[in-house]
Structures are given as structure tokens and as C-alpha cells.
Amino acid sequence: MAEQFDRQKVWFVGAGPGDISLITLKGYRILQQADIVIYAGSLINTDLLDYCKDGVESYDSAAMTLDDIITVMVDGVKSHKLVVRLQTGDLSLYGSIREQGEVLAEHNIGFSAIPGVSSFLGAAAELGVEYTVPEVSQSLIITRIEGRTPMPPKESLRSFAAHQTSMAIFLSVQDIKGVVEQLTEGGYPETTPVAVVYKATWPDCQVLRSTLAEITVAVRDAKIRKTALILVGPFLGDEYHYSKLYDAGFSHEYRKASR
Ligand code: SAH
Numbered sequence: 001m002a003e004q005f006d007r008q009k010v011w012f013v014g015a016g017p018g019d020i021s022l023i024t025l026k027g028y029r030i031l032q033q034a035d036i037v038i039y040a041g042s043l044i045n046t047d048l049l050d051y052c053k054d055g056v057e058s059y060d061s062a063a064m065t066l067d068d069i070i071t072v073m074v075d076g077v078k079s080h081k082l083v084v085r086l087q088t089g090d091l092s093l094y095g096s097i098r099e100q101g102e103v104l105a106e107h108n109i110g111f112s113a114i115p116g117v118s119s120f121l122g123a124a125a126e127l128g129v130e131y132t133v134p135e136v137s138q139s140l141i142i143t144r145i146e147g148r149t150p151m152p153p154k155e156s157l158r159s160f161a162a163h164q165t166s167m168a169i170f171l172s173v174q175d176i177k178g179v180v181e182q183l184t185e186g187g188y189p190e191t192t193p194v195a196v197v198y199k200a201t202w203p204d205c206q207v208l209r210s211t212l213a214e215i216t217v218a219v220r221d222a223k224i225r226k227t228a229l230i231l232v233g234p235f236l237g238d239e240y241h242y243s244k245l246y247d248a249g250f251s252h253e254y255r256k257a258s259r
Pocket of ligand 1: 017018043087088089090091092093094095117118119120122123169170171172197198199200201202226227228229
């Protein structure tokens with residue numbers, strides 16, 4: 001039997017990074033049943049709407065204000081329609097679901113979230129890399145440069161650079177020069193490897209691999225100004241240590257050392 005979704009609330013759905021097969025099975029099922037879909041047209045792959053039934057009402061939120069979006073949601077729920085809000089990647093990163101949820105609450109309407117594959121995961125898959133490399137980097141900082149949204153004072157790129165761990169920088173490629181300046185001032189050597197991944201998992205994905213010293217020119221030459229992640233850190237370099245987990249000389253709960 002088809003999965004049933006409660007029509008008395010709004011469903012926020014992570015669309016994944018681009019490839020339409022990278023939405024979750026639950027996200028796919030709810031799209032098939034949706035009566036109304038409000039999607040972030042500037043970022044999601046609109047081929048996802050092909051999963052919807054004929055007659056679905058779809059709205060591109062790019063041209064809508066928060067009030068417009070809420071009106072469509074509230075009217076939809078009150079008419080017992082299944083309302084889906086489709087947003088890029090996963091909802092928990094730069095997703096702004098909280099403000100939508102708060103206004104819905106004023107109308108006594110709740111919401112549920114269906115997670116998605118974030119673009120930083122799509123980008124790592126595109127490169128075939130791990131953010132965590134034994135004895136090189138065991139932490140990942142997900143951040144952005146200050147734009148119209150001010151950064152909390154303790155979260156400057158400069159201060160994060162002091163850790164010299166792996167970083168995935170969202171919403172910042174338009175200011176690659178500023179990113180590089182802050183990272184080098186903060187402590188990353190100019191030789192630190194950098195990758196810029198434009199439209200990870202889309203057919204027209206582009207990958208630039210370079211160093212902090214040279215990435216600015218590469219990004220300008222490639223004319224990449226949006227929908228890209230800047231990945232920085234020695235995890236992209238040559239230094240590497242084998243994981244102890246599969247080491248024949250290392251015992252753990254499920255296996256005794258064989259040498
Ligand atoms: N919630 C989303 C992020 C939304 S903010 C997620 O989890 O991925 C929008 C930013 O995400 C873009 O400016 C870009 O930095 C990044 N982004 C989204 N999709 C991308 C993709 N397919 N490839 C590279 N970066 C992407």
C-alpha cells in the first residue's frame with residue numbers, strides 16, 4: 001500500500017544536490033502524491049517535478065515572498081491538499097525552514113521534514129574523497145563567508161582557518177578572493193589544496209582542483225559565480241594513513257589481529 005502522508009501539515013522535503021535519483025525514497029513517494037509543490041526554482045533540479053502526478057499545482061518560490069509562500073501553504077492545508085515545500089540539498093543547512101515553520105504555527109499548522117542529500121556530500125562523491133582522513137583531518141567545518149547575512153563574530157573564516165582541518169564553504173564562490181584572503185590570513189599555507197565543485201551531481205558539473213594561491217584565477221577563468229562549494233584542506237592532498245579499522249595488525253570488537 002502507498003505510504004500515507006498527513007495532509008494537516010506541511011512537508012518540507014530535501015531535494016538532494018541535483019541528480020534527480022538522489023532524492024530519498026520517502027521524498028520521491030511524497031512528490032508522487034503531492035497536490036501542491038512549492039520549489040526553490042533557482043537551485044533544485046526541476047526535472048524532479050516529473051515525479052508528480054498530472055494536475056499538481058507547482059509554484060517557483062524564487063519569485064515569492066515569505067507571505068506568498070505561507071498563503072499558498074495555508075490555503076492548501078485548509079483545502080485538505082498534500083502540500084510539499086521542496087528545497088535544495090538537505091533542509092538543515094541554510095534551509096530557512098524555521099522561519100516558515102514559525103509563521104505556519106501562527107496559523108496552527110505544523111510541519112514535518114524529510115531529509116535530503118546535502119550538496120557537500122554530493123561534492124565529496126563527485127571528487128571521490130573523504131573529508132576525514134586518518135591522522136590528517138578528523139573534523140569538517142561547514143561554513144560560509146559573510147554576505148547579506150552577517151556572520152556571528154566568533155565564526156569568521158579567518159578564525160576557522162587556524163584549525164587547518166577540512167572545510168566545506170557554502171554560498172561564497174562569488175567572493176573567492178575574499179575567501180582565500182581570510183583563509184591565508186588565518187593560517188592555511190598558500191599551498192593548501194582547494195577544490196571548487198560547481199553543480200555537484202548535475203550533468204553540467206564542473207570541478208576545479210588547485211591551491212589557495214591559484215584558485216581565484218581558476219574560478220574567474222571558469223566564470224563560476226554561484227551553485228558551487230569551495231572545499232579546502234589537506235584532505236584533498238597526498239598525505240594519507242591507512243585506517244586502523246581494516247589493518248591486519250589491529251584487533252577490535254568484531255575481529256582479532258591476524259599479525
Ligand atoms: N541546503 C543546501 C544548501 C542551500 S544554500 C544543501 O544542503 O546543499 C545554497 C548553496 O549550496 C549554494 O550557494 C552552493 O554553495 C551550495 N550548493 C547547492 N547545490 C549545490 C550543488 N549541486 N553543487 C555545489 N554547490 C551546491
